[in-house]
Amino acid sequence: MASHKKVFAVVGPKGGVGKSTISANLAIALATMGRKVTLADLDLGAANLHALFGIRDTGHTIDDFILKKVKNLSDIIVDTEVHNLKFICGGSQIPNIANMPYQQKVKLMYHLMKLESDILIVDLGAGSSYNVVDFSFMADIGLFVTTPEVTSLMNVYSFIKSAVYRRLTFHFKSENSYEVLELLEKAKDVDSNPHLNSMEKFFREAGAIDPDSVHAAKKILSEFIPHIAVNRVQTSSDANVGTVIQGLLQHYLSIESRILANLPEDIAVKKSINKMKPVFIDNPSSEFSVGIKELADKLMLC
Structure with missing residues (x-):
């Protein structure tokens, strides 16, 4: 905005x-x-x-x-x-x-x-x-x-994944790219569609359907940069958990993120x-x- x-x-x-x-x-x-x-x-x-x-x-x-x-x-x-x-x-x-x-x-x-x-x-x-x-x-x-707990880390990842899919849904709807939207819905069900288990794989298939819309979608995602604060850090191991989220976001969603803080307990x-x-x-x-x-x-x- x-x-x-x-x-x-x-x-x-x-x-x-x-x-x-x-x-x-x-x-x-x-x-x-x-x-x-x-x-x-x-x-x-x-x-x-x-x-x-x-x-x-x-x-x-x-x-x-x-x-x-x-x-x-x-x-x-x-x-x-x-x-x-x-x-x-x-x-x-x-x-x-x-x-x-x-x-x-x-x-x-x-x-x-x-x-x-x-x-x-x-x-x-x-x-x-x-x-x-x-x-x-x-x-x-x-x-x-x-926080450093696994459940908290996974909730952050799941939220960002939901945000990415909602943002892409808005985009492909605005482009009237309904075939790509159908593919996006399939990508949400990774168990049934393991060939779409990452954004890179989704974009590869979607690009064959609507390359211009997919190109614009990639630009949208490149501008979405989550910033992460890890709270209640007690150990050096706790201080490194942010990199776990970064790796997941990069590997599965093709987005960059930044660790801004490790706040102590x-x-x-x-x-x-x-x-x-x-x-x-x-x-x-x-x-x-x-x-x-x-x-x-x-x-x-x-």
């Missing part, structure tokens, strides 16, 4: 990996660097990011905008105690909000983009619902959070959460806070 504003989507396909903790502290780090930051809780249906800021009474939430109780997102934006950082509380009162129509998602992101800030950070929900996938598309950078994080206070404020010299500052610096160079 083209704009002078940088948009970061923080994605944690597996719940409990520290995604919201990273979102909150990253927003603070960027704000202390002099950027005007808006942090939006888009964990629709299960929002809790406000608790990390000690906000007990959320007042207006994003539900009020979706339900048209307020006209503008600026009506629900909250000032935080951090200079340059504003916050939009997520909601949890709308049934089936996890299945929001695509055009409604586009409208919501459009209004988020209109807010006056240098950086917009959207904290997305867990899982691989179309809500999460589509909002991640709309960002300049998707930051995928995992740090008792200071748990203590700050219990205080309902971000660790970057509560203990700025902690190992985790130092890692967040380094992550913020790297993101500003992307």
Whole structure:
């Protein structure tokens, strides 16, 4: 989504990996660097990011905008105690909000983009619902959070794979390339179609059907570069797990990725959460806070 504003989507396909903790502290780090930051809780249906800021009474939430109780997102934006950082509380009162129509998602992101800030950070929900996938598309950078556990790593890989297939589906539909779409559907079932078990093999067969559309699809994928943060790192072995995802993404999906951070397991994080206070404020010299500052610096160079 083209704009002078940088948009970061923080994605944690597996719940409990520290995604919201990273979102909150990253927003603070960027704000202390002099950027005007808006942090939006888009964990629709299960929002809790406000608790990390000690906000007990959320007042207006994003539900009020979706339900048209307020006209503008600026009506629900909250000032935080951090200079340059504003916050939009997520909601949890709308049934089936996890299945929001695509055009409604586009409208919501459009209004988020209109807010006056240098950086917009959207904290997305867990899982691989179309809500999460589509909002991640709309960002300049998707930051995928995992822990060293195999289940967490595989959830990140599966999410990115789902995102790739959804992006390609949109593309081939727009090109009216229905024969290639049928092939793409077959490629999703690797057990029945092992000859299509990688993007390279899919493109090889699809290129014989519609070479121009496939050429454009390859360009689309070349511009999709997942950025990965490994959280709760305790050992040197943990610090190397990001390369496992990189290898899978390159081999099976033909996409490049970048490891931006290995954030340490740090008792200071748990203590700050219990205080309902971000660790970057509560203990700025902690190992985790130092890692967040380094992550913020790297993101500003992307």
